[in-house]
Amino acid sequence: xxxxxxxxxxxxxxxxxxxxxxxxxxxxxxxxxxxxxxxxxxxxxxxxxxxxxxxxxxxxxxxxxxxxxxxxxxxxxxxxxxxxxxxxxxxxxxxxxxxxxxxxxxxxxxxxxxxxxxxxxxxxxxxxxxxxxxxxxxxxxxxxxxxxxxxxxxxxxxxxxxxxxxxxxxxxxxxxxxxxxxxxxxxxxxxxxxxxxxxxxxxxxxxxxxxxxxxxxxxxxxxxxxxxxxxxxxxxxxxxxxxxxxxxxxxxxxxxxxxxxxxxxxxxxxxxxxxxxxxxxxxxxxxxxxxxxxxxxx
Amino acid sequence: xxxxxxxxxxxxxxxxxxxxxxxxxxxxxxxxxxxxxxxxxxxxxxxxxxxxxxxxxxxxxxxxxxxxxxxxxxxxxxxxxxxxxxxxxxxxxxxxxxxxxxxxxxxxxxxxxxxxxxxxxxxxxxxxxxxxxxxxxxxxxxxxxxxxxxxxxxxxxxxxxxxxxxxxxxxxxxxxxxxxxxxxxxxxxxxxxxxxxxxxxxxxxxxxxxxxxxxxxxxxxxxxxxxxxxxxxxxxxxxxxxxxxxxxxxxxxxxxxxxxxxxxxxxxxxxxxxxxxxxxxxxxxxxxxxxxxxxxxx
Numbered sequence: 001x002x003x004x005x006x007x008x009x010x011x012x013x014x015x016x017x018x019x020x021x022x023x024x025x026x027x028x029x030x031x032x033x034x035x036x037x038x039x040x041x042x043x044x045x046x047x048x049x050x051x052x053x054x055x056x057x058x059x060x061x062x063x064x065x066x067x068x069x070x071x072x073x074x075x076x077x078x079x080x081x082x083x084x085x086x087x088x089x090x091x092x093x094x095x096x097x098x099x100x101x102x103x104x105x106x107x108x109x110x111x112x113x114x115x116x117x118x119x120x121x122x123x124x125x126x127x128x129x130x131x132x133x134x135x136x137x138x139x140x141x142x143x144x145x146x147x148x149x150x151x152x153x154x155x156x157x158x159x160x161x162x163x164x165x166x167x168x169x170x171x172x173x174x175x176x177x178x179x180x181x182x183x184x185x186x187x188x189x190x191x192x193x194x195x196x197x198x199x200x201x202x203x204x205x206x207x208x209x210x211x212x213x214x215x216x217x218x219x220x221x222x223x224x225x226x227x228x229x230x231x232x233x234x235x236x237x238x239x240x241x242x243x244x245x246x247x248x249x250x251x252x253x254x255x256x257x258x259x260x261x262x263x264x265x266x267x268x269x270x271x272x273x274x275x276x277x278x279x280x281x282x283x284x285x286x287x288x289x290x291x292x293x294x295x296x297x298x
Numbered sequence: 299x300x301x302x303x304x305x306x307x308x309x310x311x312x313x314x315x316x317x318x319x320x321x322x323x324x325x326x327x328x329x330x331x332x333x334x335x336x337x338x339x340x341x342x343x344x345x346x347x348x349x350x351x352x353x354x355x356x357x358x359x360x361x362x363x364x365x366x367x368x369x370x371x372x373x374x375x376x377x378x379x380x381x382x383x384x385x386x387x388x389x390x391x392x393x394x395x396x397x398x399x400x401x402x403x404x405x406x407x408x409x410x411x412x413x414x415x416x417x418x419x420x421x422x423x424x425x426x427x428x429x430x431x432x433x434x435x436x437x438x439x440x441x442x443x444x445x446x447x448x449x450x451x452x453x454x455x456x457x458x459x460x461x462x463x464x465x466x467x468x469x470x471x472x473x474x475x476x477x478x479x480x481x482x483x484x485x486x487x488x489x490x491x492x493x494x495x496x497x498x499x500x501x502x503x504x505x506x507x508x509x510x511x512x513x514x515x516x517x518x519x520x521x522x523x524x525x526x527x528x529x530x531x532x533x534x535x536x537x538x539x540x541x542x543x544x545x546x547x548x549x550x551x552x553x554x555x556x557x558x559x560x561x562x563x564x565x566x567x568x569x570x571x572x573x574x575x576x577x578x579x580x581x582x583x584x585x586x587x588x589x590x591x592x593x594x595x596x
Binding site (some may be wrong): 132133249250251257 | 430431435440444475477484485513521522525526543546547548550552553554555556557560579
């Protein structure tokens with residue numbers, strides 16, 4: 001059981017050090033986070049991007065580039081392609097988005113011949129440490145998939161489970177969220193949830209324990225679940241919350257952070273390597289923790 | 299500005315005392331809440347329902363019925379009809395759901411000839427007191443309307459604004475929530491939000507200040523909004539969050555309560571009087587605060 005995000009830093013430090021390919025690294029907050037993660041011994045960076053700008057920014061923030069590989073690529077998309085190559089050649093293990101839009105970054109990652117595809121969907125998963133829960137809580141998908149079909153929701157679930165496996169949790173508990181805990185044919189989220197739960201029971205989805213539909217209260221509070229007469233190993237002890245769509249996922253993610261005192265780390269899963277994708281409004285600590293999360297995976 | 303839920307109790311006490319019609323009152327937790335609210339001088343109850351069962355339960359919980367009107371109606375729907383009559387005759391001012399399903403209760407309220415219709419939609423609104431915000435935060439709709447059309451979302455917004463007006467806030471700030479703060483034709487929530495914001499600017503929606511789409515972070519944090527370059531009087535200071543649908547509304551409502559240390563009061567708006575509708579998993583305090591919220595409205 002993972003209780004704190006700090007444990008990710010310990011985990012990342014204790015294994016073989018990971019090489020982080022930073023795509024279009026000429027972005028001050030990103031370089032700051034990479035500098036901190038390097039100093040903490042969490043990763044070893046390889047920077048791609050405009051070397052002139054990178055040098056300037058690194059001097060400004062006091063990031064000594066001695067011994068650090070910088071591959072000059074003025075064009076951001078070319079920097080993404082170069083970073084993907086580094087991964088494919090085994091010269092880097094994980095990836096981070098810098099000063100590049102998400103579109104061209106994904107284009108390079110999803111390239112059918114030269115990309116980092118694995119067959120499934122890319123999805124966003126955040127791990128939250130909150131004062132109101134007894135362990136880290138996975139939230140997916142808050143940022144990538146707008147209105148996932150059933151097949152896409154299955155991929156989202158499997159990507160999150162894979163992340164937990166890579167952190168050493170062999171059978172994470174997954175709550176598929178609905179507004180109610182009963183199956184209602186007029187509420188698609190509850191239908192998807194029931195299907196995923198039964199697929200888990202029938203051995204079509206393995207390596208985890210799935211229950212749903214569960215509302216947030218049932219998923220995180222055994223007492224609330226008991227009030228509703230719900231008997232479930234997942235209720236009150238979920239590791240992962242799979243939300244109905246991006247609206248509910250984003251509300252969950254941001255409410256935990258901005259109205260719940262939570263701190264999070266987040267990555268994209270679904271490619272051959274985890275991709276760190278921080279947002280400008282993330283705190284310094286949250287950015288470093290996201291790097292640690294990617295580096296902590298086995 | 300309302301900062302605490304306790305201020306609702308003060309407000310309810312200070313005005314003319316409201317008569318609360320309790321529909322099918324033979325429900326122990328509901329009677330407990332009514333007893334507490336009566337003792338606190340928040341309301342004066344009128345009970346409808348199975349008098350025999352009500353007497354029994356009141357004796358059990360030590361609720362002295364002397365001087366309290368109890369109208370005997372064995373059938374729950376009949377009790378609802380009777381309560382609606384009490385409101386229409388001016389013998390009660392607000393209403394509360396007891397041991398009756400939501401369906402028959404709404405049937406009695408929405409009856410075209412003898413009900414409590416006002417023309418618009420019924421919707422659920424909760425007021426949250428949370429350690430992470432500087433005032434009470436309205437959340438709508440977490441429980442009633444599954445996938446509101448644009449017209450229905452307008453009613454949901456107007457019902458919430460009416461609640462704030464009745465609490466003395468003349469121009470509440472309304473954030474219409476999306477997963478992003480940009481208008482995206484592929485994300486209906488952002489389209490609805492843009493329409494509502496512009497309708498407010500054009501004077502089609504009055505008595506409030508509407509902005510959207512805003513994501514949760516932009517709505518409640520000025521700093522997060524500034525990071526995104528958003529200039530808005532609503533950003534960071536919203537009174538009301540209108541969510542895209544029941545999935546996101548329910549996630550917001552329950553995350554604030556179960557993963558955010560918040561306490562809430564909630565009512566149904568849209569009928570001629572507010573209707574208190576508590577859930578079994580609500581705390582004692584939350585149930586009493588919901589009664590106080592209904593009683594505090596002018």
